[in-house]
Amino acid sequence: MPRFTPIAALLALTLAAALPARAEEAYPARPITMIVPFAAGGTSDVIARIVAEAMARSLGQRIIHENVGGAGGTVALARAARAAPDGYTIFIGNSGTNAAAYAIYPDIRYTPESFAPIGLIAKTNSMIALRADHPATTLAALVAEAKAKPGTIRLGHAGVGSQNYLICRAFMEAAGVDVTLVSYRGAGPALNDLMGGHVDGVCDAATSVGQAINAGRIRGLAVASPSRVPGLEGVPTAAEAGLPAFQMQNWNALFAPAGTPPAVIGRLNRAIAEALESPELKARYAELMASAPGMDERAPEAVTPLVANDIVRFRRLMGPRP
Structure with missing residues (x-):
């Protein structure tokens, strides 16, 4: 049988001490x-x-x-x-x-x-956007319509509990209106339905609706930010649109x-x-x-x-x- 010499023991200890470091260095070892x-x-x-x-x-x-x-x-x-x-x-x-x-x-x-x-x-940046042919061309007009016809305006979002749902809730609270919220399995399907005319608008982020706004496929009403969004300079802030409490x-x-x-x-x-x-x-x-x-x-x-x-x-x- 091989003898376990002091040198061999020292080598074994050195290798053992190196294992944790090597294991950490190996991360990530797979996708x-x-x-x-x-x-x-x-x-x-x-x-x-x-x-x-x-x-x-x-x-x-x-x-x-x-x-x-x-x-x-x-x-x-x-x-x-x-x-x-x-x-x-x-x-x-x-x-x-x-x-x-x-x-x-x-x-x-x-x-x-x-x-x-x-x-x-x-x-x-949070925002409200409507279909391109919607009669409300400003946030104030949308709020007025929602107050005159409670529950008739339909706003899509990415699902109850999603960030977009929270934008809808924050808008409803700030404006004091009752609208119908339509739930989807994500912001993408909600935006597709908006462009297809199946809902009046969406609560979303500029990240996912900005290109459609700039292309004229939908209309941006307001961003819930202190300042306008670079790339969407034509869309006013909620404060500029008359609803300063809408911030998110x-x-x-x-x-x-x-x-x-x-x-x-x-x-x-x-x-x-x-x-x-x-x-x-x-x-x-x-x-x-x-x-x-x-x-x-x-x-x-x-x-x-x-x-x-x-x-x-x-x-x-x-x-x-x-």
């Missing part, structure tokens, strides 16, 4: 799945694809895009909460899926503690299942940082009328209070029921 909680074509989907492509270059692995729609994104998040916390399943979330959902779905199968934030990746900033962040190793979260966050600084992503964000978060907003620790504050805000906005 990563990014779950998108909505149908293809909406704001979250478009941003997820752009960021995933840039992150993949940094990580040296493919990021597989998987759309899982249903129940305002909560179906996807319930699935993500059950995934192995190994860094190979991540998802894109927003104020709907990660905050408002708790005020809307009493039997929701996850909690804020079910997820580990990776980092904020985008900010977008949208955000998107990446999350992983709770228990994902800090080293893995750190590697993914560095990939986000590199992606957000890439010229290609900056150009795409400009085209989509989206903006990257500031340097102080990108850390995982910055996402936790953002989610907590939005949970309080939307519980107050909607009460126990949608």
Whole structure:
């Protein structure tokens, strides 16, 4: 039998000590799945694809895009909460899926503690858009019509609990109107129905409706931001349109299942940082009328209070029921 010499023992200890470091360095060793909680074509989907492509270059692995729609994104998040916390399943979330959902779905199968934030990746601008031939050509005219004919105006959104649904609710509260909200499995299908004339308008982000507005296929009424959106300078702010109380900033962040190793979260966050600084992503964000978060907003620790504050805000906005 071979003798276990002191030199051999020292070599074995050295190799054992190196294993954890090598294991960390190896991540990611295979493709990563990014779950998108909505149908293809909406704001979250478009941003997820752009960021995933840039992150993949940094990580040296493919990021597989998987759309899982249903129940305002909560179906996807319930699935993500059950995934192995190994860094190979991540998802894109927003104020709907990660905050408002708790005020809307009493039997929701996850909690804020079910997820580990990776980092904020985008900010977008909320807006109301109508079909091109709608008689209301201003936000004031739409509000007047909604007050004169309660429940007759139909506004589409990406599903109860989605960020777009929250835009609708914020508009209704600010304007004091009663409109009919039409739920879809994502912003893409809602926009298609708007252009097809099946609904009067949509609550959405400039990211997903801006091109259709500039092409004249739909009409932008107002953005719920303090200033006009670059690329949509012809669309007034809600304050300019006579409804200053209609204000809502949208955000998107990446999350992983709770228990994902800090080293893995750190590697993914560095990939986000590199992606957000890439010229290609900056150009795409400009085209989509989206903006990257500031340097102080990108850390995982910055996402936790953002989610907590939005949970309080939307519980107050909607009460126990949608």
